[in-house]
Amino acid sequence: xxxxxxxxxxxxxxxxxxxxxxxxxxxxxxxxxxxxxxxxxxxxxxxxxxxxxxxxxxxxxxxxxxxxxxxxxxxxxxxxxxxxxxxxxxxxxxxxxxxxxxxxxxxxxxxxxxxxxxxxxxxxxxxxxxxxxxxxxxxxxxxxxxxxxxxxxxxxxxxxxxxxxxxxxxxxxxxxxxxxxxxxxxxxxxxxxxxxxxxxxxxxxxxxxxxxxxxxxxxxxxxxxxxxxxxxxxxxxxxxxxxxxxxxxxxxxxxxxxxxxxxxxxxxxxxxxxxxxxxxxxxxxxxxxxxxxxxxxxxxxxxxxxxxxxxxxxxxxxxxxxxxxx
Ligand code: TRP
Numbered sequence: 001x002x003x004x005x006x007x008x009x010x011x012x013x014x015x016x017x018x019x020x021x022x023x024x025x026x027x028x029x030x031x032x033x034x035x036x037x038x039x040x041x042x043x044x045x046x047x048x049x050x051x052x053x054x055x056x057x058x059x060x061x062x063x064x065x066x067x068x069x070x071x072x073x074x075x076x077x078x079x080x081x082x083x084x085x086x087x088x089x090x091x092x093x094x095x096x097x098x099x100x101x102x103x104x105x106x107x108x109x110x111x112x113x114x115x116x117x118x119x120x121x122x123x124x125x126x127x128x129x130x131x132x133x134x135x136x137x138x139x140x141x142x143x144x145x146x147x148x149x150x151x152x153x154x155x156x157x158x159x160x161x162x163x164x165x166x167x168x169x170x171x172x173x174x175x176x177x178x179x180x181x182x183x184x185x186x187x188x189x190x191x192x193x194x195x196x197x198x199x200x201x202x203x204x205x206x207x208x209x210x211x212x213x214x215x216x217x218x219x220x221x222x223x224x225x226x227x228x229x230x231x232x233x234x235x236x237x238x239x240x241x242x243x244x245x246x247x248x249x250x251x252x253x254x255x256x257x258x259x260x261x262x263x264x265x266x267x268x269x270x271x272x273x274x275x276x277x278x279x280x281x282x283x284x285x286x287x288x289x290x291x292x293x294x295x296x297x298x299x300x301x302x303x304x305x306x307x308x309x310x311x312x313x314x315x316x317x318x319x320x321x322x323x324x325x326x
Contacts, residue, residue, distance in 0.1 A: 004033040005138040005172070007040040007080070007129070012057040014064050016204040016274065017183035017193035019281075020247040025142055025177040027069040035075035036136050036306065037065065042080050042087065043129070046122040047115055063295055064206060067285035078302035080132065085310035089131035090124075092317055096157050096164075097127050105149055130154040135310040137170040142177055165320040169313070182232070182243050186220040189236035207282060210275045217241070217271040222263050230254040238263065241270045248273040 029035045041058050070077050080086050102123055112118045133141055133154050141151050151174040158169040183193045185202035193203050201216055222237040230253045232239045246253035260266040288295055
């Protein structure tokens with residue numbers, strides 16, 4: 001079975017874009033793959049974070065992921081800092097990646113432009129990400145196109161290490177999730193739905209209540225030509241609604257378009273579909289939230305499972321690059 005690895009930063013909530021773009025795929029991958037999912041709290045530290053917020057966001061994200069359908073019995077779900085091999089391999093990766101390669105990362109440029117304190121960790125972020133992926137002999141990394149450079153650098157670093165020190169790492173492949181990947185801001189349909197934009201009316205949270213979901217979808221920006229047609233270039237707002245409705249129902253958006261003549265009807269159906277999708281998730285979340293000790297126990301089980309693979313890979317890497325066994 002091919003191994004899939006993906007990571008997600010612990011921000012306290014998830015929005016519809018995360019859910020329909022990435023997480024539904026993560027849930028599906030559990031069935032046909034050996035899936036490993038990591039809440040990357042160490043990566044979160046690359047930008048200033050409030051300690052209590054980080055801790056509670058990490059726990060809450062674990063509960064959200066489980067509520068969405070990541071099943072600790074089917075896949076491995078764990079917190080990055082619980083498996084120390086990540087930090088340990090990250091150092092070896094830092095010594096394998098070059099300053100020039102790190103300097104070319106657009107994610108670093110974007111984030112450092114927006115931050116007044118630029119940590120060294122923000123710069124070496126891709127080395128830690130490479131360690132995450134390579135520790136698990138990962139075959140496939142299902143992440144969005146925005147992660148392309150990070151996956152490429154991981155492949156380059158793996159190949160370089162193997163070339164210098166002999167076969168050590170599996171060289172992973174990037175898979176860009178296909179269907180439903182495109183969820184845009186409801187108020188600014190030309191840009192992706194994103195937490196960092198602080199567009200309250202353009203973003204639907206996974207934990208949002210039905211009334212608020214309906215209101216936001218009702219107010220979503222469309223256009224004035226009145227035709228329901230899937231065409232992101234010309235009709236971004238309408239296409240976004242079709243894309244959300246299609247992804248929630250598992251139907252291609254262009255097919256969804258043929259069922260509607262009026263924007264009002266499309267909006268009502270989209271709101272219904274989103275509410276129907278979210279309500280069981282919200283119920284499961286409430287259950288999980290009522291028993292944090294159980295979530296912690298499940299994360300512990302996940303970390304133990306992860307560590308088994310990670311420690312073998314780390315030992316191999318340490319040996320191959322010449323560190324003396326302790
Ligand atoms: N950089 C990823 C993001 O911002 C998160 C991440 C960290 C990740 N380590 C990973 C993704 C390993 C995939 C594999 O979304």
